[in-house]
Amino acid sequence: MTRKESNPQIGASPASGALLSVRGLVKQFRMKAVRGKGGRKRLVQAVSDVSFDVAPGETLGLVGESGSGKTTVGRCVLRLIEPTAGQVSFEGVDLAQLSFEELRVVRRRMQIVFQDPYASLDPKMTVGASIAEPLVVQGVEGDHKEKVVSLLELVGLSPDHARRFPHEFSGGQRQRIGVARALALDPALIVLDEPVSALDVSIQAGVVNLFNDLQSRLGMSYIFIAHDLSVVRHTADRVAVMYLGKIMEIGDAETVYEHPTHPYTKALLSAVPLPNPRLERSRNRIMLEGDVPSPVNPPSGCRFRTRCWKATDLCAMQEPVLTIRAHGQLSACHHPEG
Amino acid sequence: MSAPILQVRDLQVTFHTPNGPLIAVRGTDLDVHPGEMVGVVGESGSGKSVSFLAAMGLLPKSATVAGSVLLDGHQLVGASAKELRSIRGRLMSMIFQDPLSALNPVHRIGAQISEMLRAHSKMSERAARSRAVELLEIVGIPQPGDRSLQYPHEFSGGMRQRVVIAMAIANSPKVLIADEPTTALDVTVQAQILEVIQRVQAQFGTAVVLITHDLGVVARVCERVNVMYAGRIVERASVNDIFEAPTHPYTRGLLASLPQAGVERLVPITGFPPNMLRLPAGCAFRARCAEAIAECEHGVPELRAVGAAQSACIRAVELMQPR
Numbered sequence: 001m002t003r004k005e006s007n008p009q010i011g012a013s014p015a016s017g018a019l020l021s022v023r024g025l026v027k028q029f030r031m032k033a034v035r036g037k038g039g040r041k042r043l044v045q046a047v048s049d050v051s052f053d054v055a056p057g058e059t060l061g062l063v064g065e066s067g068s069g070k071t072t073v074g075r076c077v078l079r080l081i082e083p084t085a086g087q088v089s090f091e092g093v094d095l096a097q098l099s100f101e102e103l104r105v106v107r108r109r110m111q112i113v114f115q116d117p118y119a120s121l122d123p124k125m126t127v128g129a130s131i132a133e134p135l136v137v138q139g140v141e142g143d144h145k146e147k148v149v150s151l152l153e154l155v156g157l158s159p160d161h162a163r164r165f166p167h168e169f170s171g172g173q174r175q176r177i178g179v180a181r182a183l184a185l186d187p188a189l190i191v192l193d194e195p196v197s198a199l200d201v202s203i204q205a206g207v208v209n210l211f212n213d214l215q216s217r218l219g220m221s222y223i224f225i226a227h228d229l230s231v232v233r234h235t236a237d238r239v240a241v242m243y244l245g246k247i248m249e250i251g252d253a254e255t256v257y258e259h260p261t262h263p264y265t266k267a268l269l270s271a272v273p274l275p276n277p278r279l280e281r282s283r284n285r286i287m288l289e290g291d292v293p294s295p296v297n298p299p300s301g302c303r304f305r306t307r308c309w310k311a312t313d314l315c316a317m318q319e320p321v322l323t324i325r326a327h328g329q330l331s332a333c334h335h336p337e338g
Numbered sequence: 339m340s341a342p343i344l345q346v347r348d349l350q351v352t353f354h355t356p357n358g359p360l361i362a363v364r365g366t367d368l369d370v371h372p373g374e375m376v377g378v379v380g381e382s383g384s385g386k387s388v389s390f391l392a393a394m395g396l397l398p399k400s401a402t403v404a405g406s407v408l409l410d411g412h413q414l415v416g417a418s419a420k421e422l423r424s425i426r427g428r429l430m431s432m433i434f435q436d437p438l439s440a441l442n443p444v445h446r447i448g449a450q451i452s453e454m455l456r457a458h459s460k461m462s463e464r465a466a467r468s469r470a471v472e473l474l475e476i477v478g479i480p481q482p483g484d485r486s487l488q489y490p491h492e493f494s495g496g497m498r499q500r501v502v503i504a505m506a507i508a509n510s511p512k513v514l515i516a517d518e519p520t521t522a523l524d525v526t527v528q529a530q531i532l533e534v535i536q537r538v539q540a541q542f543g544t545a546v547v548l549i550t551h552d553l554g555v556v557a558r559v560c561e562r563v564n565v566m567y568a569g570r571i572v573e574r575a576s577v578n579d580i581f582e583a584p585t586h587p588y589t590r591g592l593l594a595s596l597p598q599a600g601v602e603r604l605v606p607i608t609g610f611p612p613n614m615l616r617l618p619a620g621c622a623f624r625a626r627c628a629e630a631i632a633e634c635e636h637g638v639p640e641l642r643a644v645g646a647a648q649s650a651c652i653r654a655v656e657l658m659q660p661r
Contacts, residue, residue, distance in 0.1 A: 272554065275598065
């Protein structure tokens with residue numbers, strides 16, 4: 001995919017060749033009325049006009065801090081939650097136009113792996129039954145046992161693990177079981193929602209390698225959602241940096257990490273502690289003030305302006321749009337870096 | 339180097355479980371010198387938190403603690419509840435991952451800090467209140483006067499952690515134990531809190547023990563590092579040596595697992611951490627260690643000097659030679 005096609009400013013229609021195309025995605029959540037605060041129901045705009053494409057076989061990293069909307073984007077893509085507005089097209093089909101039955105068929109091709117491998121498996125089902133469940137639900141015929149064995153082997157577990165129960169496995173193994181289950185229906189896209197955040201680093205490395213190996217063998221695309229910027233850099237081809245429901249910067253991962261143009265991207269990268277003491281102590285750090293503002297009442301104009309050292313009156317009045325920068329990525333800033 | 343302010347010797351912590359005794363800490367030795375920032379790193383179940391909960395006398399009665407923890411001349415192992423109460427918060431404080439659990443939801447922040455002050459000194463209510471506001475200012479809370487009248491739920495996660503730090507340093511303790519203090523925070527807020535902890539260390543000369551699983555955090559703020567595995571310290575060295583010349587295969591394994599710029603493929607440590615109820619004989623890491631030899635089964639290796647570092651690997655010196 002060329003960079004031009006991935007420009008959400010250009011394409012109201014899906015870019016040709018994209019596996020997944022998201023345009024103008026909005027998701028509002030209604031909050032319960034709080035007594036004593038006017039009693040009005042308030043709206044939280046968790047995702048606000050987000051557009052991106054995912055090409056076949058590529059990994060798009062979605063990074064951001066709490067409240068950035070990255071997880072909500074992942075769930076809207078799979079329509080696990082209903083988007084408020086916007087378009088999600090998968091393999092050229094607009095998901096919003098599909099009946100429940102048609103959506104179910106498309107869902108075979110899109111799967112999700114969750115953060116908590118302990119919560120995402122039924123403790124009363126054998127591992128084999130859990131992995132075969134998607135095949136049963138989707139009415140796939142044939143010998144599920146054989147398929148389960150090949151899936152277990154694919155994720156680095158042994159065939160006799162099929163008879164055991166989730167509690168007999170470590171966190172890393174359970175995450176592998178979750179991956180095997182996601183692979184059961186040969187998906188073209190897997191949303192990985194913080195898939196290694198609950199794992200210890202020595203175990204995390206094996207699971208990250210597994211994702212990379214599976215992708216080179218099977219060619220599926222990933223949306224890799226994570227707050228850990230180092231893991232995303234390691235796995236993603238392209239990366240989108242989100243803040244308060246908006247994409248601040250999107251582009252080739254190496255470009256965004258090496259030449260960030262949005263002040264938020266720059267600050268975020270400089271805040272990540274690197275396992276290199278000499279580098280850590282010599283590099284200049286941008287210290288952002290305060291916390292991420294509440295998504296209930298986001299700042300006017302640029303959402304990052306309240307924490308941005310470059311903010312001017314313009315930033316409060318006019319929301320910056322994603323604009324192509326010298327190294328080819330897009331960023332939404334009136335005063336871009338570099 | 340000055341005499342240690344905190345001296346831990348042969349610390350052992352045993353939990354009595356339905357499946358038998360679980361020895362979570364198996365003979366830890368550790369010195370903390372005045373004013374230094376020491377890192378304790380390890381993965382889940384390595385005993386890093388339990389060691390210091392034991393030192394603080396914060397473990398449930400069902401846990402048996404043996405060994406010695408000397409804090410500024412006071413023996414904490416076996417100390418009475420009353421002695422521990424007078425020491426905790428005054429000579430040594432501890433902060434945790436979740437600041438909300440350390441705050442009382444129904445009391446104003448300022449009142450909670452002044453209670454902490456008045457518990458350990460004969461301070462008037464008024465003086466304590468104004469000191470509480472000063473402390474909030476020290477930890478970087480804007481409008482500390484107004485904020486001191488607010489309740490914990492009115493603060494964000496990062497601000498709550500600042501409040502907890504203000505409480506912890508209220509009585510100028512000699513040692514601050516920070517147990518995963520930034521793990522629940524966003525990375526930009528983590529950077530702020532690490533800076534607050536460093537500022538407290540510099541301004542008050544407080545020694546800080548930073549317990550964390552995040553090697554990046556250690557690289558940023560610690561001077562010396564202890565690496566724990568299966569209830570024991572397996573390596574101890576200066577922060578530069580830990581990252582540039584690790585002596586223990588486990589430390590090397592941890593570093594190879596980390597995603598870093600320019601690393602094409604991660605190298606995980608094979609296998610799993612051992613079951614602490616059924617620890618194998620010898621070195622607890624040997625089943626996962628590519629360098630293990632027959633001798634590794636004979637006895638639990640002690641920390642021994644390897645250059646300026648200390649390593650609990652019997653092959654440390656040999657493995658450091660260029661091959």
